[in-house]
Amino acid sequence: MGRRRKRLSDQPFELEILSVDSSGMGVAVHEEKNLRVYDTLPGEKIRARYLFGKNQRGKAETLEVLRPSADRVQPRCPHFGTCGACSLQHMSMAAQLARKESDLLQCLKNIGRVEPGSVFEPLDGQQWDYRRKARLSVRDVTAKDRVLVGFRERNGRYVADMRTCHVLRQEIADALPQLCLLIAGLDCHDQIPQIESACGDKGCALIFRHLEELSTSDVARLTAFASATGLGVFLQPSGPDSIQPLAAAGVRLEYTIDALELQLRFEPLDFIQINGSLNQLMVMRALELLEPRAGDNILDLFCGLGNFTLPLATRAGHVTGVEGSADMVERGRSNAALNNIENAEFHKVDLYQSQAQPRSQPPWPGSGYNKIMLDPPRSGALDLLPWIARAGVDRVLYISCNPETLARDAGLLVHEHGFELNGAGVLNMFPHTPHNEAIALFERRAGL
Numbered sequence: 001m002g003r004r005r006k007r008l009s010d011q012p013f014e015l016e017i018l019s020v021d022s023s024g025m026g027v028a029v030h031e032e033k034n035l036r037v038y039d040t041l042p043g044e045k046i047r048a049r050y051l052f053g054k055n056q057r058g059k060a061e062t063l064e065v066l067r068p069s070a071d072r073v074q075p076r077c078p079h080f081g082t083c084g085a086c087s088l089q090h091m092s093m094a095a096q097l098a099r100k101e102s103d104l105l106q107c108l109k110n111i112g113r114v115e116p117g118s119v120f121e122p123l124d125g126q127q128w129d130y131r132r133k134a135r136l137s138v139r140d141v142t143a144k145d146r147v148l149v150g151f152r153e154r155n156g157r158y159v160a161d162m163r164t165c166h167v168l169r170q171e172i173a174d175a176l177p178q179l180c181l182l183i184a185g186l187d188c189h190d191q192i193p194q195i196e197s198a199c200g201d202k203g204c205a206l207i208f209r210h211l212e213e214l215s216t217s218d219v220a221r222l223t224a225f226a227s228a229t230g231l232g233v234f235l236q237p238s239g240p241d242s243i244q245p246l247a248a249a250g251v252r253l254e255y256t257i258d259a260l261e262l263q264l265r266f267e268p269l270d271f272i273q274i275n276g277s278l279n280q281l282m283v284m285r286a287l288e289l290l291e292p293r294a295g296d297n298i299l300d301l302f303c304g305l306g307n308f309t310l311p312l313a314t315r316a317g318h319v320t321g322v323e324g325s326a327d328m329v330e331r332g333r334s335n336a337a338l339n340n341i342e343n344a345e346f347h348k349v350d351l352y353q354s355q356a357q358p359r360s361q362p363p364w365p366g367s368g369y370n371k372i373m374l375d376p377p378r379s380g381a382l383d384l385l386p387w388i389a390r391a392g393v394d395r396v397l398y399i400s401c402n403p404e405t406l407a408r409d410a411g412l413l414v415h416e417h418g419f420e421l422n423g424a425g426v427l428n429m430f431p432h433t434p435h436n437e438a439i440a441l442f443e444r445r446a447g448l
Contacts, residue, residue, distance in 0.1 A: 008050045012063055017044045020099065024087040024434040025059070035060055038154070039081055039090055041069035055155055071095035076128070077166045084154035086167055086432040093431065097122045100426045100436045107403040108424065112411030120425025120439065123285060125278030127431040129170045132199040132255075132276050138183060140190045147184040149176055149195060167432065169199040172206075175229055179206075182225050187215045198268040201276070203251040205232035205268045207243060222246060232268075240269050257283055260311050264335045270328065271304055275429045282399070282427055282439070283311050289423075289441045290371055290397045292316035299364060299391070300373040301351060301384065305331040306344070308373050308399075313344035316371075321346040322364045351376075351384060362387040371395045380405030382412075389417035396442040399427075403436050410440060418445050 017026040017040045026040030028048075037048055037060045045067035048060040065072070075081075075089035088096055101122060108114050139148045139159040150162030165173040183189050191211040198205045208222070214235070223246050226233040232251030236243045254265040255276055260283075266272055273279035286308055292298060292315040300309045303321030305328050313319040313336075321344065323329050332346035347365050363384070372393050374381055378401055381388075388396060396419065400406035413419040424440040 008052070010050065010052075012047050012049050014066065015046050015048050015060070017042055017046065022103065022434060028060075030060075034058070038062060038087075040065075041071055041091060041095070043067075044069050044072070053155075055157070078164070079150075079160055079162055082153055083151050083160040083162060083165075084156065085151040085160075085165075087154065088434060089432045093124070093127060096431065097124060097426065097428060100428065103436055104403045104406075104424065104426055104438050107407040108410055108421070111404060111407035112409075112414070114407075114410050114414045114421050116421045116424040116440070118423040120285075120423050122426045122428060123278060123281045123439075124428040124431070125275050125281055127428075128166050129168070129173070130275045130277065130431065131167050131172075131197075132169055132204075133272060133274055134168055134172070134197045136195045136197065138192050138194055140184070147180045147189060149179045149183065168197070169204060171199065171204045171231065172197045175206075175231060178225070178229065182221065186218045186221060188212055188218055196268070198253060198266075198270075198272075200251075200253040200266070201255045203230070203232065203253065205234055205251050205253060207234040207236050207268050209236045213237070219246070234268055243269060255279075257311055259284055260314050262310055262314070262339050264305060264307065264310070265338065266305055266331060267327070270331060273307065273429065275431075278427060278429050279307070282429075283308060285439065286373065286397055286399070287311060287315065289439070290373060290395060292319075292371070296371055297366075297369050298371045298373060299366070299369040299393075300375075301364065301381070302375045302377070303332060303346065303373075304328050304375070306335045306346070308375065309344050309346070310335060310339060310341055312373065313341050317343065319344045320364070320366050320369070322349045322351065324348065324350050324352070351381075362391065367391075369393055371397075373397050373399075375399040376405075378402040378405065380409050382409060385409060385412050385417060389413075389419075394444045398440045398442065400438045400440065401429075401435075403438055406438055406440060410442070413442050419443065420445050 015028040017028050019027045019042050021027050026037040028035045039062045046062050047064040051059045051061055071092045073092050080089045136149055137159045148159040148161055150160045153160045194209045196207040222233050233246045234243050256263050292312045294317050296316040298312050298316050298319045300321045303309045303323045309319050309321035321332050326348050329346045329348045336344050419442040422441040422443045427437040429437040
């Protein structure tokens, strides 16, 4: 017979927190076993209790902080500890930035075996009310006799009972109680699984995903809600291509890059950077590091709707944006026209097309580029690195939403493709969360 697993006690015990892991949970050792603990900081002494359940194995909850860290602050949100959206609100912003910088540098060293020539000062923008896009879950909870609209609880199983939110844009946070009442009064109250929000500098939109056709009275209620709140209301009966605005949805979504007087328009489901104020700082740092000049021919990969393409074009000779989404390419072209920019062009190219079949030409159009801007998704740009090396560019600026894939790609660029990692630093796109974004500058090694 196999040895029976020792039954865990439900009695409290004391712990010393050793560190914080990549998800923001404290790490400790109890009875010779590693334990992850919610809502703790390195160096703290706490009283804790085991959590039980399939998804809680090896985890504990904090009952009392006996010796708090100097980095501990009072969480601003009343839902902290239940809602899973912001797990670092108990950590000071200085400590959050230091932790993210340390994680980035450790990834570069351990995964890529590289160290940056310099560490850029962290970029930190708006810390509250910053989320201009979000996906909110909806659940009609019979036991509570109400509809819940919000982020998932940190165990992932339930929707948090949110009455407010300090990271959502204020317009959306203020509308949460009204949304709960609105959906509760709809005929299809149990057929709306999610609502997505999208905000420009002025005005926000809500996209209601509904699993059955709306009744005439439901359409009327949603239209009245849009009129009363000033929020645009869009309906999504199936996939992303099915989104249609209600007649009352007159909100135009756009944001500006103030320092360059650029205006960029977008549709509700388009990808934009979540934190608007941080995006402005990030764009200007990209210009500072890439140093676009009149003689430059720059390639912008994964360009989206032109968030970097158009700012680069204000200073470079020519910029080519490449993107896999036809809709985003069209948005980039429209934004170029809106801003009277004639030295930028946009092309639809599947940048993740298989590299298994040899090709004589790189996956993007044109040639003669001397600088590359790169902003890939979380999976990074592994397949594109050989093409980037062959392009003969002398400078590559890499924006990353995943330090691990950035570190992997950095190691290949340095050790196999003749580049040096000139510098790297963190971008605090998602304050109060463990999510870590980064920027890295690569320059071709002299003589190569």
